[in-house]
Amino acid sequence: MRILVIEDDEQTAGYLRKGLKEAGHAVDWSKDGRDGLFMATNERYDLFIVDRMLPGIDGLSIVKVLRSENVRTPILILSALGQVDDRVRGLKSGADDYLSKPYAFSELTARVEALLRRTGGESVETRLSVADLELDLLKRTATRAGQPIELKPREFRLLEYLMRHEGQVVTRTMLLEGVWDYHFDPQTNVIDVHMSRLRQKIDKGFDKPLIQTVRGAGYTLRAE
Amino acid sequence: MRSRLLQSSTFRLSLLYTVIFAVSVFGPFAFIYDETVSSIDREINAAIDAETRGLMTDLERMGGAGLIDVVNERTADPADLDAIYFLADRDKRPLAGNLIEWPRNGVQEGRWYLFEIEAVEGGRETSHHIRSRIEVIPGPYFLLVGRDIHERDKVRNTVRRAVGWALALALGLGIPGGVLMSRRVLGRVDRIAETARQINEGDLSRRMDVGDSGDEFDRLSESLNAMLDRIDRLMTGMRTVSDSVAHDLRSPLTHLRNRIEQALREARDTDDYRKALRAALSDTDRVLTMFNALMTVARAEADMGRQEMERVDLGQVAAGVVELYEPLVEERGMEIAASIAPDAMVRGHRQLLAQAIANLVDNAIKYSPSGERIALTVAVEGAEIRLTVADSGPGIAADSREQALGRFVRLAGRETPGYGLGLSLVAAVAQLHRATLLLEDNTPGLRAVLVLTHA
Numbered sequence: 001m002r003i004l005v006i007e008d009d010e011q012t013a014g015y016l017r018k019g020l021k022e023a024g025h026a027v028d029w030s031k032d033g034r035d036g037l038f039m040a041t042n043e044r045y046d047l048f049i050v051d052r053m054l055p056g057i058d059g060l061s062i063v064k065v066l067r068s069e070n071v072r073t074p075i076l077i078l079s080a081l082g083q084v085d086d087r088v089r090g091l092k093s094g095a096d097d098y099l100s101k102p103y104a105f106s107e108l109t110a111r112v113e114a115l116l117r118r119t120g121g122e123s124v125e126t127r128l129s130v131a132d133l134e135l136d137l138l139k140r141t142a143t144r145a146g147q148p149i150e151l152k153p154r155e156f157r158l159l160e161y162l163m164r165h166e167g168q169v170v171t172r173t174m175l176l177e178g179v180w181d182y183h184f185d186p187q188t189n190v191i192d193v194h195m196s197r198l199r200q201k202i203d204k205g206f207d208k209p210l211i212q213t214v215r216g217a218g219y220t221l222r223a224e
Numbered sequence: 225m226r227s228r229l230l231q232s233s234t235f236r237l238s239l240l241y242t243v244i245f246a247v248s249v250f251g252p253f254a255f256i257y258d259e260t261v262s263s264i265d266r267e268i269n270a271a272i273d274a275e276t277r278g279l280m281t282d283l284e285r286m287g288g289a290g291l292i293d294v295v296n297e298r299t300a301d302p303a304d305l306d307a308i309y310f311l312a313d314r315d316k317r318p319l320a321g322n323l324i325e326w327p328r329n330g331v332q333e334g335r336w337y338l339f340e341i342e343a344v345e346g347g348r349e350t351s352h353h354i355r356s357r358i359e360v361i362p363g364p365y366f367l368l369v370g371r372d373i374h375e376r377d378k379v380r381n382t383v384r385r386a387v388g389w390a391l392a393l394a395l396g397l398g399i400p401g402g403v404l405m406s407r408r409v410l411g412r413v414d415r416i417a418e419t420a421r422q423i424n425e426g427d428l429s430r431r432m433d434v435g436d437s438g439d440e441f442d443r444l445s446e447s448l449n450a451m452l453d454r455i456d457r458l459m460t461g462m463r464t465v466s467d468s469v470a471h472d473l474r475s476p477l478t479h480l481r482n483r484i485e486q487a488l489r490e491a492r493d494t495d496d497y498r499k500a501l502r503a504a505l506s507d508t509d510r511v512l513t514m515f516n517a518l519m520t521v522a523r524a525e526a527d528m529g530r531q532e533m534e535r536v537d538l539g540q541v542a543a544g545v546v547e548l549y550e551p552l553v554e555e556r557g558m559e560i561a562a563s564i565a566p567d568a569m570v571r572g573h574r575q576l577l578a579q580a581i582a583n584l585v586d587n588a589i590k591y592s593p594s595g596e597r598i599a600l601t602v603a604v605e606g607a608e609i610r611l612t613v614a615d616s617g618p619g620i621a622a623d624s625r626e627q628a629l630g631r632f633v634r635l636a637g638r639e640t641p642g643y644g645l646g647l648s649l650v651a652a653v654a655q656l657h658r659a660t661l662l663l664e665d666n667t668p669g670l671r672a673v674l675v676l677t678h679a
Contacts, residue, residue, distance in 0.1 A: 084573075085528075184575060187582075187583065194551055
């Protein structure tokens with residue numbers, strides 16, 4: 001996948017490029033907002049990673065310009081402005097995700113993968129299935145190997161989120177944001193408890209667990 | 225000095241005031257004067273014209289000798305000096321009438337001939353103005369018919385004097401009045417400007433004087449004061465943010481630095497280094513978590529985020545938090561009992577409220593012994609909404625409660641992992657929402673109450 005990084009700090013950009021290249025992506029880099037915008041509009045990319053405070057044109061303006069020109073490529077804003085209100089402003093400008101600096105690289109790659117694999121019209125699906133696990137989005141029911149699984153509404157949404165990100169690493173923060181819409185980190189890690197409950201319900205009694213813990217990163221749901 | 229006087233609004237305003245005052249006095253008087261004098265003039269003119277027409281008719285009917293008789297008859301009363309008749313021959317020598325000789329010192333104004341005569345009145349010789357009309361009669365004779373306009377002049381002079389006095393009075397009262405009035409008005413503007421100058425020069429605690437009349441100036445001063453208070457709060461907030469962030473991060477950073485230094489000094493193999501790096505990484509994460517929490521607290525304390533507020537159902541927010549923590553509570557062998565009233569609407573920042581409630585629940589879990597019960601209630605009480613999180617842990621002693629709201633406070637007997645920022649965030653969020661945070665005794669345990677205004 002081709003990724004354009006618009007970031008003025010060389011060290012940050014270098015770290016980012018190295019990591020993304022190791023993950024198998026082709027990475028272009030622009031130091032300057034104006035050049036970055038030019039590259040973004042003239043070449044095809046699968047993802048833009050944009051810093052907010054840039055020389056030339058600031059990141060939010062770049063996002064707004066791209067969206068107003070109907071460029072639908074996913075955009076991840078990477079910014080030192082990390083307060084809730086900053087995030088909201090970033091997402092409102094048209095970005096798809098917002099990650100505040102400094103960040104763990106695992107968090108970044110998880111979000112990058114999620115954005116790259118995002119399929120445009122996910123709303124049309126009415127059924128999700130991974131291996132023998134099936135989710136009926138209309139009836140709000142779940143079955144594994146044909147056996148019904150009782151899920152609370154939030155557990156259902158948690159499972160839906162995991163299944164939509166099948167095979168990808170999903171971080172705890174992504175879950176908090178995507179499932180609970182909370183943009184802060186609770187003092188205690190409450191997500192792990194929710195995950196272990198969900199695991200109990202869908203993996204207990206089956207040979208092959210579908211939910212796996214990814215050390216130092218989060219979780220992934222996949223069929224082997 | 226002169227230019228300052230001209231520049232001053234006091235001067236200009238009083239001048240303007242006086243001019244307006246003078247014009248408004250002078251205008252009606254001028255009208256009355258003009259109307260009175262010209263009406264008298266019209267009457268005099270009409271009388272002269274009528275008289276002349278009558279004499280001309282007499283002349284046609286009775287001829288020259290008859291006219292002389294008529295004139296003599298009309299001037300028979302020596303006391304009647306108002307009407308002037310004079311008939312003269314071609315050399316302007318008198319034939320009849322009440323003038324001794326043909327007036328030669330007069331001036332012609334349109335069809336009117338104006339002149340002066342000396343008359344003896346009550347033994348005194350006075351000068352009278354006469355307006356007259358002269359007809360040349362075939363013969364030829366000269367006929368002069370006139371009227372003494374002495375009375376008219378008297379009226380005119382009376383009115384003029386009256387106008388003069390009125391104007392003098394108007395100016396005499398108007399100028400000082402104007403000066404006084406504009407002084408009063410502009411003096412207050414000056415005082416506001418002077419206060420503003422002092423504030424500008426660095427005395428940020430100065431405020432505008434507010435009288436008790438509640439007039440425009442008081443309202444202006446009040447608005448300015450409110451603005452200054454807000455600026456002051458924001459500035460203090462910003463200062464607190466930078467001060468406290470700098471201060472609070474120093475110790476964890478020192479800790480991190482020590483760890484790295486120690487590793488460089490003591491580590492022998494890659495395994496030691498790896499261990500040290502991993503520890504340093506988790507130290508860094510701790511610093512970052514603290515930093516984020518600090519920023520949130522500081523921003524809320526500085527009143528930032530008020531523009532993101534919306535109508536929020538506090539009950540729903542609380543229910544969401546309860547649902548988030550329920551598995552954890554159960555895992556710890558505890559129970560959380562939520563009693564949430566419907567329609568607990570407040571104006572609030574959804575994320576910050578959720579975070580504050582989460583911190584209260586988090587604290588309650590941390591400090592409650594296993595098997596205990598945490599109670600969360602949202603109640604609507606008239607204009608207030610009370611959110612209560614109660615535990616039955618060790619609680620906080622009455623004299624430490626104030627202190628517990630400060631940053632990095634970890635009270636004795638409450639030594640569990642944490643950064644000591646939980647309650648200070650709740651306090652900051654309460655402040656941001658103009659809410660009251662009460663820490664009460666739950667006998668045993670702590671009861672934290674957040675009192676918000678019903679929206």
